Amino acid sequence: MRAMAAILGIGVLAALGAAAYVWTGSAGDVQSVVMPESVDLVAGEALYAETCAACHGANLEGQDNWRSPGADGRLPAPPHDETGHTWHHADQVLFDYTKLGGREVMAAQGMEFDSGMPGFGDQLSDQEIWNILGYIKSTWPEEIQDIQYARTHGVPVN
Numbered sequence: 238m239r240a241m242a243a244i245l246g247i248g249v250l251a252a253l254g255a256a257a258y259v260w261t262g263s264a265g266d267v268q269s270v271v272m273p274e275s276v277d278l279v280a281g282e283a284l285y286a287e288t289c290a291a292c293h294g295a296n297l298e299g300q301d302n303w304r305s306p307g308a309d310g311r312l313p314a315p316p317h318d319e320t321g322h323t324w325h326h327a328d329q330v331l332f333d334y335t336k337l338g339g340r341e342v343m344a345a346q347g348m349e350f351d352s353g354m355p356g357f358g359d360q361l362s363d364q365e366i367w368n369i370l371g372y373i374k375s376t377w378p379e380e381i382q383d384i385q386y387a388r389t390h391g392v393p394v395n
């Protein structure tokens with residue numbers, strides 16, 4: 238049961254990532270959300286510590302056993318460093334997930350999903366969210382940054 242729930246949870250996020258990838262990749266009439274040119278990494282680091290670290294870890298290490306749902310059936314907070322899957326997602330997904338929270342993002346895809354990831358849209362401005370995401374990305378090795386960039390912009394990895 239637990240293993241199945243874990244597979245389901247990860248599958249759902251993977252599907253979300255794939256859907257967003259296709260969507261942002263289709264360009265033209267749809268406006269995709271990408272990180273602004275200018276982000277404040279210092280402010281982002283401070284905001285991360287205040288707002289995200291309690292669950293995702295002071296060093297972006299995530300919670301223990303983050304791949305398996307806890308007793309409440311919810312997945313723990315995954316790491317945001319390169320050992321997690323944050324970098325598998327395009328900017329749009331990361332932004333929406335942070336602004337709206339897991340439940341609302343999944344509901345928008347027609348999926349019912351009990352998520353432990355709250356939405357921060359009431360608490361953080363869009364620029365503050367980008368500052369945090371910019372900080373998170375800045376901690377990744379260059380190679381991982383390149384893959385996430387390619388995924389966001391629908392271009393091949395260099």
Ligand code: HEC
Binds near residue numbers: 285315324331351
């Ligand atoms: C109350 C705990 C909690 C806080 C605080 C929190 N998160 Fe989360 N977050 C989670 C959980 C739990 C998940 C994974 C499970 C899920 O998606 O439902 C998650 C997932 C995510 C994901 C998706 C990652 C992936 O690989 O799919 C992103 C992005 C994210 N959080 C960003 C943030 C940011 C940025 C902040 C701070 C502004 C933050 N979170 C604060 C609990 C939290």
